[in-house]
Amino acid sequence: MNTDRTNADRTNADRTDADRTRSVMLGDVEVLRAVEWQGPFLPGHQLVPGGGAELWEGNADWLAPHHWQPESGLTVLVLQTWVIRSAGRTVLVDTGVGNGRERPESPAFHHRQGDFLGPLAAVGVRPEEVDVVINTHLHADHVGWNTMEVDGEWVPTFPNAQYLLPAADDFHFGPGSGYRGGPEGRLIHQDSIAPVDRSGQLVRWEGTHRIDEHLVLESAPGHTPGSSVLRVESGGDRAVFVGDLLHSPVQVLAPSCSSCFCADPAQAATSRRRILERAADRHELVVPSHFAGAGALEVRREPGGGFGIERWAAAFA
Template sequence: MNSESRQGGRSIVLGDVEVVRAVEWQGPFGPARDLVPGAGPEVWKENERWLAPEHWRPDDDSAWMALQTWVLRSGGRTVLVDTGVGNGRERPSSPNFHHRQGDFLGALARAGVRPEDVDVVVNTHLHADHVGWNTHDAGGEWTPTFPNAQYLIPAADDFHYGPGNGYAGGLRDDDRLMYEDSIAPVHRAGQAVLWEGSHRIDEHLTLESAPGHTPGSSVLRLASRGDRAVFVGDLVHSPVQIAAPACNSCFCLDAEQAVSSRRRILGRAAAEAELVVPAHFGGAGALEVRQEGGGFTLGRWAAFGTA
């Protein structure tokens, strides 16, 4: 991988695309075995050497994660991959997200990005921690944060979490709240573009469906002058899922489909030397993977440094 570091380890260049990391939050998310229920204590212990301390704290069994947005400068345009939790949201079922206040726009500014500079927003899927900064509170009304951007939203998730499906069947009020404050205003502004199957953004960037975590979960592939990366959203929440790809997170809606997508995307990443860029990894944030038997092992970490 031919990459160069910039901005004190927060940026790398892949071919003709610059990738910048903008971190909204990083810290303990909750018990590790609640996050990935299928990974028993022995799995975490066997992999402690590379899980601790940046991804797992053995003393209290806490999973450490990041909320972050990946900023891509490609073909003269600025693309955001996921937009975090947002400020001031009603998320009663999600204590980590409820009424959160943070400096995400400051993090973008430090990456050299103003809201009006953003051309494309990619929501890899419609969970509250991936769409929150789609909008902001403008005098009591939720309004798109990025006024000049096209928002690329998986059609399957838009239906699943939208009113036509009773906001994901009405099982969690958080899903209705998320759609109403972070997705519906983008539709009303005429900035939403629904896609399915695949969607080419430009000569370097292509979206592809990878369902399971949610019906519309997707990955963004980057290919430029021999360099490759895949932004996998919540295909993996913790590096433990690379060692144990059959283990889903507690948030995956279709367990069998999620495992199939994970194996397929990681297998291709290993075969094609794609840098794997998840939404929630702390530490260096992104890494290469290698095929090993029926599973995978960790390769080189990216040059982002710790967030």
């Protein structure tokens, strides 16, 4: 795995174009990150209930400053899109929050106005050049830039892309189930999914879905009914983009602890353990959606059935 180094713990205002163009090569597959936002979020005990204060305080020496602020008790998260260049195509993994959204249940996202197309351009991607958009699951901070408002209407941001969405999430959050995601779930589906469906660009998948010879989507339910991961394999390198199976690295140490946003915490824990077991056994680079700092890590099995952090990836540290 060939990597360049950069400092990923700064605010968006401090990031330079050089920072945003660092990449990692996994065999013939190139990976870059485009950051929409980074900063303090929920308290640790609220984000990952059941972990206990000792889980955070006992690991403060390495959780701070990238993942946790000991003085405030707040976690540090990042909203980012992973850009993958594979088999001659440009693939985006999740699309952040978006601008101008009605998100009354999520104050941080409500009527947000931020820059995303700028960071995307900084890694050399124009919207019309995107071939595939992956939504690992249908939450507000993973589908927002699927669309943008033009003349009062929501239209696909990436006009030439195929959008891949887990069928189980489309059903659960969409009209087919009466929008079981609640009022905000209805809004998310209406402004970020339905316009893509009307354009004919939406592809619903279930089980597994192969994108090309290097990329495969795999169901990993629990966080949402259709929550999924993306596996990358090229040459001797392997990675797994795990979406929101991990919100914090403390969940590597305590995989039974799901986030407060998980629809089915027990099922999410089962999926998390399965993904971590395979990652440890196959030496896969684990790439979560919201980790700041290095953004990716390798894990190892520990005695007693647990896991530890083998190393952090150098590419974005």
